[in-house]
Amino acid sequence: MKLVFHGAAKEVGRSCIEIKTKGERYLLDAGIKFKEHGFEYPEAITNLPDIDGLLISHAHLDHTGSLPMFEHHNITCPIFCTKLTYQLTKILLRDSYKIARIKHLHPAFDKIDLKKVSKAVRYIEYDKPYKHRDLRFIFRNAGHIPGSAMMEIETEGKKIVYTGDMKMRPSLLMKGAYSNYKDVDVLIIESTYGNRTLPDREKLKERFLDYVQSIVDQKGSVVIPVFSLGRAQEILMILSERKFKVPIYYEGMCHKMQRKMITTPDKYINNQKRLQKMMTTGATHIGSPRRRMYALKQPGIFVTTSGMLQGGPVLSYIKEIWHDQRSAIFLTGYQCKRTNGRHLYEDGFVYIDGWKTYVKCAVEKFDFSGHASEEELKEFIQKVNPKTLIIQHGDPESADAIKEWAEKNTKSKCYAPIVGDEISI
Numbered sequence: 001m002k003l004v005f006h007g008a009a010k011e012v013g014r015s016c017i018e019i020k021t022k023g024e025r026y027l028l029d030a031g032i033k034f035k036e037h038g039f040e041y042p043e044a045i046t047n048l049p050d051i052d053g054l055l056i057s058h059a060h061l062d063h064t065g066s067l068p069m070f071e072h073h074n075i076t077c078p079i080f081c082t083k084l085t086y087q088l089t090k091i092l093l094r095d096s097y098k099i100a101r102i103k104h105l106h107p108a109f110d111k112i113d114l115k116k117v118s119k120a121v122r123y124i125e126y127d128k129p130y131k132h133r134d135l136r137f138i139f140r141n142a143g144h145i146p147g148s149a150m151m152e153i154e155t156e157g158k159k160i161v162y163t164g165d166m167k168m169r170p171s172l173l174m175k176g177a178y179s180n181y182k183d184v185d186v187l188i189i190e191s192t193y194g195n196r197t198l199p200d201r202e203k204l205k206e207r208f209l210d211y212v213q214s215i216v217d218q219k220g221s222v223v224i225p226v227f228s229l230g231r232a233q234e235i236l237m238i239l240s241e242r243k244f245k246v247p248i249y250y251e252g253m254c255h256k257m258q259r260k261m262i263t264t265p266d267k268y269i270n271n272q273k274r275l276q277k278m279m280t281t282g283a284t285h286i287g288s289p290r291r292r293m294y295a296l297k298q299p300g301i302f303v304t305t306s307g308m309l310q311g312g313p314v315l316s317y318i319k320e321i322w323h324d325q326r327s328a329i330f331l332t333g334y335q336c337k338r339t340n341g342r343h344l345y346e347d348g349f350v351y352i353d354g355w356k357t358y359v360k361c362a363v364e365k366f367d368f369s370g371h372a373s374e375e376e377l378k379e380f381i382q383k384v385n386p387k388t389l390i391i392q393h394g395d396p397e398s399a400d401a402i403k404e405w406a407e408k409n410t411k412s413k414c415y416a417p418i419v420g421d422e423i424s425i
């Protein structure tokens with residue numbers, strides 16, 4: 001059999017791996033990569049109608065954004081994913097289509113293709129064996145975001161484990177990833193944080209809450225930009241651990257996501273009830289610009305999208321507080337190069353309505369990542385102990401760091417492919 005890497009090889013974005021057996025072809029994930037102006041799709045996939053099945057690890061667009069484009073090019077196979085993954089993917093795909101139209105970017109598909117995706121989806125339950133043609137597979141918890149799965153796949157007598165995006169340690173939102181795999185021939189692992197240690201989460205949480213408290217005590221407001229899926233919910237749950245004297249608000253697409261997360265039963269979400277409580281009594285949803293302006297008249301804690309300040313309601317909040325030295329902006333995740341969030345953190349300015357604005361309020365970054373840290377990845381590799389190790393979904397430095405380590409410390413045959421590479425198993 002052959003594994004072909006159409007994306008996410010020595011890069012983060014457009015995840016798409018093909019399993020090519022003697023008579024069948026399968027795709028693991030169907031992502032897009034965001035560029036400054038537009039998207040990049042997986043490269044060099046030939047004859048899409050010939051694909052026998054698509055397996056999707058989780059809802060983030062770098063794993064799902066190509067689904068409607070594939071439908072547009074007449075892929076006809078079923079799409080396998082967990083129920084929650086599809087519920088969340090649907091929200092993200094509709095939103096990305098809307099944004100592409102507003103920004104006059106060509107999204108490479110039509111609205112009708114979103115319906116075709118919906119018809120092709122087959123729900124998969126965690127930890128249950130499935131068979132489709134000659135492929136057997138089990139979805140396991142990946143610990144990354146609600147609905148996220150790793151895949152344990154068997155075909156032509158070989159066992160492949162594909163991690164998608166994973167986190168081994170539990171977070172407030174998710175239980176930790178499954179890792180009790182046996183007799184694995186090939187492990188395809190992500191390496192987003194392949195060369196970076198993440199701060200201890202408990203200590204990070206305390207530092208975050210203490211800093212929020214100190215801003216509240218000096219009568220300032222805290223604006224917390226978040227990614228709508230995963231990070232928003234975890235930040236709200238962390239905030240629910242303390243009682244603050246000011247109200248907590250949230251705004252943006254995270255509201256729709258949370259509704260799906262509390263109405264779709266999912267055994268790997270930690271504290272589903274606590275999330276529901278936070279949504280109904282702990283924090284207030286802001287649904288209109290008028291309510292936002294009203295809320296901003298008093299100090300408060302505002303959790304809002306987008307996480308890298310590239311758009312969304314967050315900029316309206318920053319417009320109101322940037323000059324107030326008592327207030328603060330707390331970034332909560334990775335900031336890509338040349339985004340507003342990166343400029344704010346590294347250079348102290350953001351673009352608001354096209355104006356370069358040097359902010360006077362405090363700015364701090366707290367990395368509540370949903371990915372495994374360098375040590376977690378190494379621990380996982382050692383536990384799974386595969387014959388062949390393939391490292392992808394990471395910048396070249398991250399993928400190479402894990403490869404170098406694995407060559408010295410394991411018996412696995414190691415690869416860190418680039419886009420277009422084929423590996424024979």
Ligand SMILES: [Zn+2]
Binds near residue numbers: 165
């Ligand atoms: Zn992800």
